[in-house]
Amino acid sequence: MSDENASPDETPEIDISADVTPEIDPVDALRAENAELKDRVLRTIAEMENLRKRTERDVADTRSYAIAGFARDMLSATDALSRALMVLPAEARESGDATTKSLIEGIEMTEREMQRLLAKHGVTPIEADGQKFDPYKHQAMFEVPDPTRPEGTVVQVVQAGFAIGDRVLRPAMVGVAKGGPSHAPADEAIDKSV
Template identity: 65%
Template sequence: MTEETKTNRPDAARNEQASENSAETLASALEGSQATDAAEAPVAEPDPTEALKAENAELRDRFLRMAAEMENLRRRTERDVKDAKSYSVAGFARDMLAVSDNLRRALDAVPADVRDNADQTLTTLLEGVQMTERSMLSALERHGVKKIEAEGEKFDPNFHQAMFEIPNADVPNNTVLQVVQAGFTIGERVLRPAMVGVSKGGPKAEAQHGTVEASEKAQS
């Protein structure tokens, strides 16, 4: 190996080390420049218009919910007031119906032939009892108490109470043929169901209706 070769090897090593140091220095400088640029870049601020829109939508939703709650409260209050007016006299009306029933029993206790041949005193008495009964029922009706018209109607357990059955093949089954005690409603509620006698042995209205439908379908 010549002296020239020995002399050039350290120089090459020094040159290579210098190149590596320069590359590291350049990389550090670039990183520092990027970090500075990132730090100096302006931060995007939120759009105040979008924030106002979101706040407005939230307030509108709260207002609609509050308005709906107030409307429901108003309706409940009106219904409670209406029910209080309609049903506050229910107990009193039921007691008055008992008095009316006694007046009717007193009238029915007088036979027809006795009534036809009654003297002036008895006739006046009977007329007074009838007028009292009518006046009482009229007063109750002014307060929402109405009589249930049951005779001739189809039996409805919501309004009628069956006391006995009457064999009758000429009318549909479960038809009210006799009213033992009149029923009354107050508002939309039943104050007292009508006590009735219903028919038995007649045709069923549902069966007749089904037969008609079946016949119509067969013809079509």
């Protein structure tokens, strides 16, 4: 005891108000924790739903486009068959012996079957002839001076293009009109008076 004047019965006063923290209501604490946990659960559920949707989309894309490399290779083989048929002279088809005619028919049937199988698996030809040039679907090989056709119109298809679903496997190689009228549709008329 440091105070010599204090009587033994007196206890010194201690100010405890500085050391005491306000009491936290346990119910409020549990409610706050419950709200935080509920928010975490809702966020986790949303993340899982997004993951499920993304996985479904990836699986669907994989199913649709898994054969893209194989389809490109098959297009090369189909093109070779088409070129073989194009170089055959018409008289060979008509006046050839039975073996030659059978060979030609076999090549034609094989080409048709390959085209059918490609179509069965979602590989479709890209429309090009007479269409407005689209750099995402067409590859311009040359320009054709043609004042009768709108400029930018595909006038010749050198090699057919193909798509699988909405993806281009191979763009169509085309010749494009040059020198004709503008390809602007009537509803998009441009006011040149300004």
